[in-house]
Amino acid sequence: MAQEAGVSPATVSRCLNTPAAVRSDKRQRVEDAVRKLGYVPHGAARALASKRSRMIGAIFPAVDNALFGCALEVFQQELAHEGYTVVVAASGYDADLEARHVRNLLQNGIDALLLVGTARSPDIYRLIAARQIPYVAVWRSDQTSEHPCIGFDNIAAAEHLTDYLVDLGHRRFVMFSGQLDGNDRAQDRVEGVRRSLDRHGIPLPANAILERPFGVDEGREMFRLVMTENPAPTAIICGSEPFAYGAVFEAAERNIAVPDQVSIAGFDDLWLASQLSPALTTVRTPQREIGQEAAKYLLARLKGDRIAPPRPLETHLIIRKSTAPPPAAL
Amino acid sequence: MAQEAGVSPATVSRCLNTPAAVRSDKRQRVEDAVRKLGYVPHGAARALASKRSRMIGAIFPAVDNALFGCALEVFQQELAHEGYTVVVAASGYDADLEARHVRNLLQNGIDALLLVGTARSPDIYRLIAARQIPYVAVWRSDQTSEHPCIGFDNIAAAEHLTDYLVDLGHRRFVMFSGQLDGNDRAQDRVEGVRRSLDRHGIPLPANAILERPFGVDEGREMFRLVMTENPAPTAIICGSEPFAYGAVFEAAERNIAVPDQVSIAGFDDLWLASQLSPALTTVRTPQREIGQEAAKYLLARLKGDRIAPPRPLETHLIIRKSTAPPPAAL
DNA sequence: CTGTTAGCGCTTTCAG
DNA sequence: CTGAAAGCGCTAACAG
Numbered sequence: 139m140a141q142e143a144g145v146s147p148a149t150v151s152r153c154l155n156t157p158a159a160v161r162s163d164k165r166q167r168v169e170d171a172v173r174k175l176g177y178v179p180h181g182a183a184r185a186l187a188s189k190r191s192r193m194i195g196a197i198f199p200a201v202d203n204a205l206f207g208c209a210l211e212v213f214q215q216e217l218a219h220e221g222y223t224v225v226v227a228a229s230g231y232d233a234d235l236e237a238r239h240v241r242n243l244l245q246n247g248i249d250a251l252l253l254v255g256t257a258r259s260p261d262i263y264r265l266i267a268a269r270q271i272p273y274v275a276v277w278r279s280d281q282t283s284e285h286p287c288i289g290f291d292n293i294a295a296a297e298h299l300t301d302y303l304v305d306l307g308h309r310r311f312v313m314f315s316g317q318l319d320g321n322d323r324a325q326d327r328v329e330g331v332r333r334s335l336d337r338h339g340i341p342l343p344a345n346a347i348l349e350r351p352f353g354v355d356e357g358r359e360m361f362r363l364v365m366t367e368n369p370a371p372t373a374i375i376c377g378s379e380p381f382a383y384g385a386v387f388e389a390a391e392r393n394i395a396v397p398d399q400v401s402i403a404g405f406d407d408l409w410l411a412s413q414l415s416p417a418l419t420t421v422r423t424p425q426r427e428i429g430q431e432a433a434k435y436l437l438a439r440l441k442g443d444r445i446a447p448p449r450p451l452e453t454h455l456i457i458r459k460s461t462a463p464p465p466a467a468l
Numbered sequence: 469m470a471q472e473a474g475v476s477p478a479t480v481s482r483c484l485n486t487p488a489a490v491r492s493d494k495r496q497r498v499e500d501a502v503r504k505l506g507y508v509p510h511g512a513a514r515a516l517a518s519k520r521s522r523m524i525g526a527i528f529p530a531v532d533n534a535l536f537g538c539a540l541e542v543f544q545q546e547l548a549h550e551g552y553t554v555v556v557a558a559s560g561y562d563a564d565l566e567a568r569h570v571r572n573l574l575q576n577g578i579d580a581l582l583l584v585g586t587a588r589s590p591d592i593y594r595l596i597a598a599r600q601i602p603y604v605a606v607w608r609s610d611q612t613s614e615h616p617c618i619g620f621d622n623i624a625a626a627e628h629l630t631d632y633l634v635d636l637g638h639r640r641f642v643m644f645s646g647q648l649d650g651n652d653r654a655q656d657r658v659e660g661v662r663r664s665l666d667r668h669g670i671p672l673p674a675n676a677i678l679e680r681p682f683g684v685d686e687g688r689e690m691f692r693l694v695m696t697e698n699p700a701p702t703a704i705i706c707g708s709e710p711f712a713y714g715a716v717f718e719a720a721e722r723n724i725a726v727p728d729q730v731s732i733a734g735f736d737d738l739w740l741a742s743q744l745s746p747a748l749t750t751v752r753t754p755q756r757e758i759g760q761e762a763a764k765y766l767l768a769r770l771k772g773d774r775i776a777p778p779r780p781l782e783t784h785l786i787i788r789k790s791t792a793p794p795p796a797a798l
Numbered sequence: 799c800t801g802t803t804a805g806c807g808c809t810t811t812c813a814g
Numbered sequence: 815c816t817g818a819a820a821g822c823g824c825t826a827a828c829a830g
Contacts, residue, residue: 146801147825148800178575182512182516182521183516184824186512187806187823200541201531203534211532215558218557218569223557226540226544227553227554354743413684477818480808489816490816491816518809518810
């Protein structure tokens, strides 16, 4: 390659990495040779010599749904523009598996890492710190955290949604939550609901918080459960949208009127929320923006800028048709 | 590291790669040293020396939906078991972007590559062939193709579904298809519908095939369009399930009875299909199995086995409530 | 601005 | 079964 262009290997390298540092005539010769030979630099060799792999790791709880899929897609796109490649792994909400993936990715020499949430063993953060690579924890913006976060305030979002339902007149709530263990987003959302209710002096007994793996069928099942209780809740807050879908579907099947008999609210505003009937009242969370901002942040750190992560991203309460004042007669 | 264990670097390498080739006492010493030092081999150095990166590329049209997300998740899991890491990219159904991703991944030294569909420029296949790495084209099983395929027979699946609708008595069909250009799966599905109708002597005029980007809203729009025509179709076949969701939602909103007035059938059987009301008649396609078989196949090739890709995977016609005989009076 | 010179941290012959 | 030696293909000082 260097011979073909009649220059030294170092010059070829410079053409590829810092073209501005090469006089244009030589650069031209190199570029021609590159095209002629179909030359493609060897990634591993570059990585070994330069100590940068141009790969960025991303570990999501799952990638088989629109929620994280959107963020992943945008994240990948942004990084591809800058010549970075994304290595993904799915943890299945399993802390051990996540830890193994972190180790594995670090070993593969990723230049930066994206993780979801901040709740994990300090060992993992130590591993990352040892490698001195930029990383970011997404989906949650915790100003008190020592880790760089990009996301939104799950507590405030849940609190706001709950306030809205309280203002409508609701007093008997249940919450459908994803598994709380190790999931700080889920914990935050419960906390937000609790804060609002506390502030309004409304009780939220422990058995009013149902915890299940994420899924539509789980939403259906919880809905059946709570609606056969007496008194039944007048408002159901779902910490994850699939639960809300399940609740709405189950309500339709059992002829329970939504929102007249019971209000149902979700979280995330995925594509289905607005299509459902009744359309779902929910909190719109910035999935794509998270992917984008995370990419921007890591790219900046990779360039050496010591920028701080952005302020919490905004969420929006989207009021649709699945919520209304509670039934008058009790 | 080698010093810590009191052996040569070569022995350390052997312990990591072919432990069976090292006597157990030395192996023990090395393993202890690994643990003590928290030693993690340097991926790029391994890749450079061994000419294998232990990374596998995967380019999907999109990863922000359950369809490809499921396949990606399983693919990644299977490969992680064997110590491989998955590098993903999304092409956005754009051939140029896909080509750039292929080049980029090849440059990063992936050991194998997964692609969706077989329709792409020969240049790309040449690039891959030049690298001599195993690859597989998924989502489609084309026995006549020169490329290793893992998937199902889209033509037969669509044909079977159409046969079913014809048997129900339908004669006026429309098809909602994704963009056909560069998408062999979409083309196959149209072809399958056409074959069934031809065989039954039922016409399918060109304007009965509507082509749109994938999406629920597009499904709604096409539904509005065709249902205001006279005569309106009695059966709508959707080449992609979101179109069917859109059609069902729009029908509900406009009080068009499904299936009494019009039958709607989808393709893929994603999680929503069974939850919809009416529940959607659709073709179940083996998304997860594709991910799994693709991983198995590539792993085998990577080990040197010259196995052939599996036979076409099975699809199943799932008959639910969104299809019925056409309205009697015409 | 450009060439020369050393490696990057592993794996892999090849002897022993 | 094990060690010594020779790179893998590139980048990063360092002179010129």
